[in-house]
Amino acid sequence: MSKNRTTWTTEDLFIPGLAALLAVYYLYTVRGLPFLAQMYGGTLSILCLLCFGIVLYLYCSGRSSSGKTEPGNLSTFVAKYCRFIGLFVLTALFIGILPYAGYFLSVMFLGVSVAVWLGYSRKVSSLLKVGVGIALAGFVLFVLFLNVDLPLDGVSLFIKEAIQSCWK
Amino acid sequence: MLEMTIASLFTIAAYWWLIPVGVAVGIFVGAVPGFSSTNVLIMLLPLTLGMETNSAMAFMVSVYSGSHMGGSIPAVLFNVPGTGAAAATCFDGYPMTQQGRGQEALAIAFFASAIGGLLTTLVTWGCLPWLSRMVYYFGSIENFVIILFGVALIGQITGGNQFKGLMAGFFGLLIGAIGYDHVYSVPRATFGIVQLFDGVPRVSAIVGLFAVSEAFRMIEKDTVIDTSRLQSVLQEGWQGTLRGCVNSIKHIGAVVRSAFIGFIVGIIPGAGATIGSFVSYQQAMTLSKNREEFGRGSVEGVIAAEAANNGVTSGSLIPLLTLGIPGGGTAAVMMIVLQAHGVPIGPRLFQVMPQLAYAVVVAMLLAYIVMVAMGIPLAKSLARMSLVSTKILVPVIISFTLVGAFVERRFIFDMWLALGFGLLGYILKRTGYSPHALLLGVILGPMAEQYFLRAILLGNGNPMILFSRTLANILWVLLLCSLCAPVIMNKFRQKRRSE
Numbered sequence: 001m002s003k004n005r006t007t008w009t010t011e012d013l014f015i016p017g018l019a020a021l022l023a024v025y026y027l028y029t030v031r032g033l034p035f036l037a038q039m040y041g042g043t044l045s046i047l048c049l050l051c052f053g054i055v056l057y058l059y060c061s062g063r064s065s066s067g068k069t070e071p072g073n074l075s076t077f078v079a080k081y082c083r084f085i086g087l088f089v090l091t092a093l094f095i096g097i098l099p100y101a102g103y104f105l106s107v108m109f110l111g112v113s114v115a116v117w118l119g120y121s122r123k124v125s126s127l128l129k130v131g132v133g134i135a136l137a138g139f140v141l142f143v144l145f146l147n148v149d150l151p152l153d154g155v156s157l158f159i160k161e162a163i164q165s166c167w168k
Numbered sequence: 169m170l171e172m173t174i175a176s177l178f179t180i181a182a183y184w185w186l187i188p189v190g191v192a193v194g195i196f197v198g199a200v201p202g203f204s205s206t207n208v209l210i211m212l213l214p215l216t217l218g219m220e221t222n223s224a225m226a227f228m229v230s231v232y233s234g235s236h237m238g239g240s241i242p243a244v245l246f247n248v249p250g251t252g253a254a255a256a257t258c259f260d261g262y263p264m265t266q267q268g269r270g271q272e273a274l275a276i277a278f279f280a281s282a283i284g285g286l287l288t289t290l291v292t293w294g295c296l297p298w299l300s301r302m303v304y305y306f307g308s309i310e311n312f313v314i315i316l317f318g319v320a321l322i323g324q325i326t327g328g329n330q331f332k333g334l335m336a337g338f339f340g341l342l343i344g345a346i347g348y349d350h351v352y353s354v355p356r357a358t359f360g361i362v363q364l365f366d367g368v369p370r371v372s373a374i375v376g377l378f379a380v381s382e383a384f385r386m387i388e389k390d391t392v393i394d395t396s397r398l399q400s401v402l403q404e405g406w407q408g409t410l411r412g413c414v415n416s417i418k419h420i421g422a423v424v425r426s427a428f429i430g431f432i433v434g435i436i437p438g439a440g441a442t443i444g445s446f447v448s449y450q451q452a453m454t455l456s457k458n459r460e461e462f463g464r465g466s467v468e469g470v471i472a473a474e475a476a477n478n479g480v481t482s483g484s485l486i487p488l489l490t491l492g493i494p495g496g497g498t499a500a501v502m503m504i505v506l507q508a509h510g511v512p513i514g515p516r517l518f519q520v521m522p523q524l525a526y527a528v529v530v531a532m533l534l535a536y537i538v539m540v541a542m543g544i545p546l547a548k549s550l551a552r553m554s555l556v557s558t559k560i561l562v563p564v565i566i567s568f569t570l571v572g573a574f575v576e577r578r579f580i581f582d583m584w585l586a587l588g589f590g591l592l593g594y595i596l597k598r599t600g601y602s603p604h605a606l607l608l609g610v611i612l613g614p615m616a617e618q619y620f621l622r623a624i625l626l627g628n629g630n631p632m633i634l635f636s637r638t639l640a641n642i643l644w645v646l647l648l649c650s651l652c653a654p655v656i657m658n659k660f661r662q663k664r665r666s667e
Contacts, residue, residue, distance in 0.1 A: 011598070011599045012332075012599055012600070014595060014599060015335065015336065015339065015595065015596060015599060015601050016335055016339075018339070018592075019335065019338065019339040019342060022339075022342055022343070022357065023342060025357055025359075026342065026345070026346075026356060026357040029355070029356050029357050029358075030354075030356050030357075033349075033352065033354055033356075034352060036351055036352070036621060036624065036625075036629070037349045037351065037352045037354055037356075040345060040616075040617045040620060040621070041342065041345035041356055041357070041617075044338060044341050044342045044345060044613075045342060047338045048335075048338050048339060048342055051331075051334070051335045051338060054331075055335070083387050083388075084384050084387065084594065087383075087384060087387055087562070088384070088587075088590075088591065091380070091566055091570075091587055091590075092587060094566070094567070094570075095570065095580065095583045095584060095587060098580065098583070099580055103571075107563075107567045110563050110566065110567055111563045111567070114559070114562055114563040114566075115559055115560070115563070118387055118558075118559040118562070119559070120557070120559040120560070130560060130563075134560075134563055134564055134567060135567075137564075138567055138568060138571065141200075141568075142571050146197075146203075146208070146211060147211055148571060148574070148575055149578060150571065150574070
C-alpha cells in the first residue's frame with residue numbers, strides 16, 4: 001500500500017481494470033482444466049482481481065471523503081492527447097500498409113507523415129529528405145546488412161537484387 | 169592451464185582481426201532495440217559454420233560481449249533499452265542524459281561493462297574446472313527460487329508507489345501466463361490467436377513497453393535533453409568522458425560487486441542477463457549511502473546494471489564450455505556451431521578439448537580489452553545523438569524498433585503486439601505505474617511457472633518439495649534477507665538520522 005496517501009483518480013483505475021478483465025478471461029479459459037494447469041495463472045488472476053478491488057475501494061473512499069467529482073470531457077481529453085492519438089494512428093497505418101507497400105515506401109510514409117504531424121517543416125523538399133533518409137537508413141541496415149526478410153516493394157527488390165548480383 | 173592459455177594466444181594471433189570486428193558488430197547490433205546477439209549470430213551462421221572452430225568461437229563471443237555494451241547506448245540516450253538486460257540502465261542513464269550528462273553516462277556504462285566483464289572473465293579463466301561443478305547443484309527448485317529473486321524485485325524497483333509497482337508486476341506475470349501450459353499443453357487466454365499459443369513474445373513486450381511508448385512520450389518535447397542544458401552539451405568536449413571514467417574508478421567497488429552478482433547469475437543456465445542486472449541494481453540501491461539518488465541519475469545505478477549484464481556473459485561460458493549446457497539463446501547458437509565442427513557436446517567437451525575452452529575465454533578477455541579501447545572514445549560522438557530533434561528521432565525509433573519486433577518470428581502480428589504494448593506502456597507511465605515491473609513480470613513469469621511446475625511434478629504434487637534441498641533452503645533464506653534488508657536498513661538509517 002502507498003505510504004504517501006496517494007489520491008486515487010479515475011486514470012489510476014485503468015491498469016488494474018485491464019488486469020482484472022484479463023484475469024476474468026483467464027479464469028474462464030482455464031475452467032475445467034487439471035488443478036496444476038490452473039494453479040499458477042489462477043493464483044495470479046485472483047491476485048489481480050484483489051488488487052483491482054483494493055484500488056476501487058481506495059478510489060471510492062477518496063471520492064466520498066472529498067465530495068468532489070471529476071469532470072469528464074471528451075473534447076478536453078482529445079485536445080490534451082491529440083498529438084499522441086495522431087502518432088498512434090500513423091504508426092498503426094504504417095504497420096497496416098507494410099505488407100502491401102513494402103518496407104521502403106511504408107517507412108517513407110511514416111517519416112513524412114510524422115514530420116508533418118509534429119510540425120517539422122512545410123517544405124516538400126525537407127519532408128522528402130526526412131522520409132527518404134530514414135527509409136534508406138533502415139533499408140541498408142536491415143535489408144542489405146542484416147538480411148532481414150522484410151516485405152519489399154518492387155523498387156526495393158530491384159535494388160537489393162542488383163546489389164547482391166554486383167557483390168557476387 | 170597456463171600452457172593452454174599461451175597456446176591459445178598464439179592461435180588467436182592468426183585471426184586477431186575477428187575480435188574487433190565482432191565487438192563492433194556486437195555494439196552496433198546491441199544498439200538496435202529488439203535485435204540481440206542471438207538474432208545476428210543466427211543470421212551469420214553460414215559465415216561462422218564456414219570458419220575454423222577457434223576463430224568462429226572468438227568471433228561469436230566478441231559479438232556476444234559487444235552486444236551488451238551496445239544495448240546501453242539507446243538505454244542511456246533515449247530511455248529505450250537495446251537489450252532486455254539494459255532495461256535497468258534506463259533508470260539512471262536516461263535521467264543523466266536529460267540533465268545534459270549523456271556523455272558521462274555513456275562513459276560510465278562502457279567502462280563498467282568492459283571492466284566488469286574483464287574481471288569476471290579472469291575469474292572464469294582461473295576457476296573454470298571448479299566453477300563448473302556449481303552447475304550440477306542447480307535443479308528446477310533452485311532455479312525457481314532464483315527467478316523469485318527477480319520477481320521479488322518488482323515491488324522494490326519502482327521507487328514511487330510500491331502498490332502500483334506490485335499491481336503492474338502482477339499484471340505482467342499474468343500476461344506472461346498467456347499461451348500453452350507447460351505440462352498439459354492447453355492454450356490459456358490466447359483469444360483464439362494462433363500467434364499467442366507460444367506465449368507473448370518478449371521482444372514485442374520490450375520494444376513496445378520501452379521503445380514505442382518512449383517515442384509516444386518524446387513528442388511532448390523538442391529534444392531529449394532539457395533545453396536549459398543544451399548549450400552546455402554543445403560546448404562540452406571530452407570532459408564528460410573523463411568525468412565518467414573518473415567516477416567509475418571512484419566506484420570501482422560497486423563495479424566489482426555488480427560484476428560478480430552478474431557472474432553468479434550467469435553460471436546458472438536460463439537465468440539470463442535481465443535478472444542479473446535487476447538483482448544487481450536492487451542490491452546497489454540497498455547498500456548505497458545515497459539511496460535517494462537512484463532513479464534520478466545515480467552513477468552507482470548505471471554501474472550496477474552494466475557491470476552485472478557483462479558479468480553474466482562471462483558466467484554463461486562456464487556451463488557451456490565445461491558441461492555443454494547452453495545458458496541462453498546465444499550460447500545455444502554457439503553450441504550449433506560447435507556441433508557442426510564435430511566438437512563433442514556435453515561434459516566431455518572440457519575433458520576432450522580443454523584448449524578450445526581456454527581459447528574462447530582468452531578471446532573474450534581480448535574482446536573486453538578492445539571494448540575499452542573502442543567504446544569509451546565513442547561516448548562523446550554518440551552523446552551528440554541526443555541533440556537530434558524528436559521530430560526526426562520518433563519515426564526513426566518507431567520504424568527501427570518495430571522491425572526488431574518482426575525479426576524474431578517474422579509475423580506482422582508481433583508488430584501489432586509491440587504497438588499494443590507501446591500504448592500500454594504510455595498509459596502506465598502517464599498513470600504512475602511502472603513499465604519495468606510489468607516487463608519483469610512478462611519475462612520472468614513463464615520461467616517461474618516452468619520451474620515451479622517441474623518442481624511440483626518431481627514432488628508428486630507435494631509443495632513441500634520446494635523446501636527439500638539444502639541449496640534451495642539457503643536460497644530461500646537469502647531471498648528473505650533480500651526482501652527484509654531494505655526495510656531494516658531504512659529503519660536503521662532513520663534511527664541514525666533521528667539520533
